[in-house]
Amino acid sequence: SQQGEEDPQALSIQEGENATMNCSYKTSINNLQWYRQNSGRGLVHLILIRSNEREKHSGRLRVTLDTSKKSSSLLITASRAADTASYFCATVTYTGNQFYFGTGTSLTVIP
Amino acid sequence: GAVVSQHPSWVICKSGTSVKIECRSLDFQATTMFWYRQFPKQSLMLMATSNEGSKATYEQGVEKDKFLINHASLTLSTLTVTSAHPEDSSFYICSARVQRGGPFQETQYFGPGTRLLVL
Numbered sequence: 001s002q003q004g005e006e007d008p009q010a011l012s013i014q015e016g017e018n019a020t021m022n023c024s025y026k027t028s029i030n031n032l033q034w035y036r037q038n039s040g041r042g043l044v045h046l047i048l049i050r051s052n053e054r055e056k057h058s059g060r061l062r063v064t065l066d067t068s069k070k071s072s073s074l075l076i077t078a079s080r081a082a083d084t085a086s087y088f089c090a091t092v093t094y095t096g097n098q099f100y101f102g103t104g105t106s107l108t109v110i111p
Numbered sequence: 112g113a114v115v116s117q118h119p120s121w122v123i124c125k126s127g128t129s130v131k132i133e134c135r136s137l138d139f140q141a142t143t144m145f146w147y148r149q150f151p152k153q154s155l156m157l158m159a160t161s162n163e164g165s166k167a168t169y170e171q172g173v174e175k176d177k178f179l180i181n182h183a184s185l186t187l188s189t190l191t192v193t194s195a196h197p198e199d200s201s202f203y204i205c206s207a208r209v210q211r212g213g214p215f216q217e218t219q220y221f222g223p224g225t226r227l228l229v230l
Contacts, residue, residue: 042223101155
């Protein structure tokens with residue numbers, strides 16, 4: 001399976017705290033993307049980081065990528081209750097044909 | 112932005128029946144669409160890659176005779192779950208890749224998903 005793994009599987013924090021999720025993958029990638037999914041709903045694209053990039057920011061999101069360790073992290077700063085959702089990383093290979101999703105992290109932000 | 116729709120959003124059927132799910136790209140042409148399945152509290156698992164005008168490519172472990180995929184046009188792909196059983200109950204999500212130049216399409220556009228419940 002080319003599916004990546006994420007940890008933690010579940011994370012519960014207080015509003016205002018930072019949340020960090022990690023993603024590890026197995027193959028060489030062209031880019032890695034993070035998605036958010038509210039319960040029973042579709043996916044929302046958050047951010048993309050290319051294999052030649054090490055860090056990227058978008059609003060309260062910060063993503064890092066370490067291709068030598070085949071890992072990425074997503075940091076959500078100053079979390080809000082509305083950030084409660086599942087977060088998935090997805091890797092895109094050099095063929096660009098397919099996405100492989102990580103196992104996901106379920107984030108709960110307590111008001 | 113690019114929009115992908117799925118129909119139906121919810122379907123409940125009896126065991127043994129077949130269910131067709133449609134995936135449409137509403138404002139762009141998609142030469143390639145992807146079908147995923149997601150069980151409760153689990154990640155999305157790629158089932159197959161659907162190419163317009165050709166046979167779908169299935170991931171290992173996915174039965175092509177059970178999950179029939181047709182990509183007859185640049186804006187429509189269908190997934191038919193044949194002889195559905197309760198274990199096929201899942202959330203099915205499609206995505207579409209925009210037809211653009213260059214070897215990579217970095218971002219796919221996802222449909223809202225179809226929830227299938229087989230009784």
